[in-house]
Amino acid sequence: MNVTTVENQTHLGELCERVGRAPRVGLDTEFHAERTYAARLMVVQLAFEDGAAIVDPLALPDLMPLALALESTTVVGHALSSDLKIFAEKFGRVPPKIFDCQVAASFLGYGMQVSLADLVRDLTGVRLTKSQTVSDWSSRPLSPRQIDYLVNDVAHLFAVQDKLLERLRATGREEWAIDENAALGTIEKYAVDERRLVQRVPGNNRMNRRELGILGELVRLRDKMARERDIPAKYIVPDDVMAGLATLRPKTLDDLAQLRRVDQGMKRTLGDAILAAVERGEAIPEDELPERAPRPLGNARETLVALLGVVAGEIARENGLPPSLLLPRNALDRVAREVPRDREAFERALGVSGWRLELVGNPLWQLLSGETAARVEGYAQGDPKIRLCP
Secondary structure: OOEEEEOOHHHHHHHHHHHHHOOEEEEEEEEEOOOOOOOEEEEEEEEEOOEEEEEOOOOOOOOHHHHHHHHHOEEEEOOOHHHHHHHHHHHOOOOOOEEEHHHHHHOOOOOOOOOHHHHHHHHHOOOOOOOOOOOOOOOOOOOHHHHHHHHHHHHOHHHHHHHHHHHHHHHOOHHHHHHHHHHHHOHHHHOOOHHHHHHOOOOHHHOOHHHHHHHHHHHHHHHHHHHHHOOOHHHOOOHHHHHHHHHHOOOOOHHHHHOOOOOHHHHHHHHHHHHHHHHHHHOOOHHHOOOOOOOOOOHHHHHHHHHHHHHHHHHHHHOOOOHHHHOOHHHHHHHHHHOOOOHHHHHHHHOOOHHHHHHHHHHHHHHHOOOOEEEEEOOOOOOOEEEEEO
16 A cells, blocks of 8 residues: 655645545544543544555644545544544544444444454454554654554555445445434534533532532633643542532632642642632522432332333344444433323433434333333243333
């Protein structure tokens, strides 16, 4: 395969023109994310019908032209969420037309986490060597073995895509895969969800609404400072200290001494900012405070969720789909919590549409409304299955 390296703006301009002319482009990236707030892009690999390109972000100060060029083509890759998240954070945009081979393969019985090496071997008969998985991609120059590894990660993407599309069309699932991949090409998917940042702090489910409001302000402060310093948020203030601050609700710097994990260095550098965040949380109007985490469902409704999960899992199995792809647990929680009384309300609570609703909507509603019952069949023969019957 003809491989070009892109290490200056002139070559980048030529590459962007090539991308603009291509009907599809294979994409992969290598990045380091262990000690930074945002992943640091180290290498970008692109595949074309007639060759490949290795782009060196360390030598190129501005890759925005490449991000713009990729918007004019279909980007083909494998497990692209992490790569596209970097594009969203670095450029504020992602390519809108995406074909993720891992996502497509999940509709063909491969599971949600199938590796590229396994797909390439199964669909093309080629065995990839993964000897550089933990390579230091910040080192320069890249070694011949590193270059071979980088090229192999994109060289077979088109062949895999073609095989997957062939099988998807044969099973009538091409539109399902297209719909699922479409979500990867929206910038909203990669936006920071502040509610999730709060929910990741241990102990948030035991806080009252005022404490949650304060925690939210502290989380925003920590995230802002981590982004500015480009270090992981936990290096600014550890999670257990965040929870302690939210429940302590300190008013003065001296109050901070009540938390033994707040040392003099943190008090000196962050103390005033922490107190200001707490004050903002205290000033949130009562009707604007965040809601507390939902109360536990209770035994009866947890059992209902389990039953619905078993039935949904059997529907997924019958259709060769991973259960987690078909229906998330929180969808079943909403149904059990809200107890919708009619089909329209049930579909709203379930919160899915398209092919998902097509597969599970009717069976689950009939089970909930008592029109059908779940029964175990085949247990005596060693092959138990759940069946819905009148």
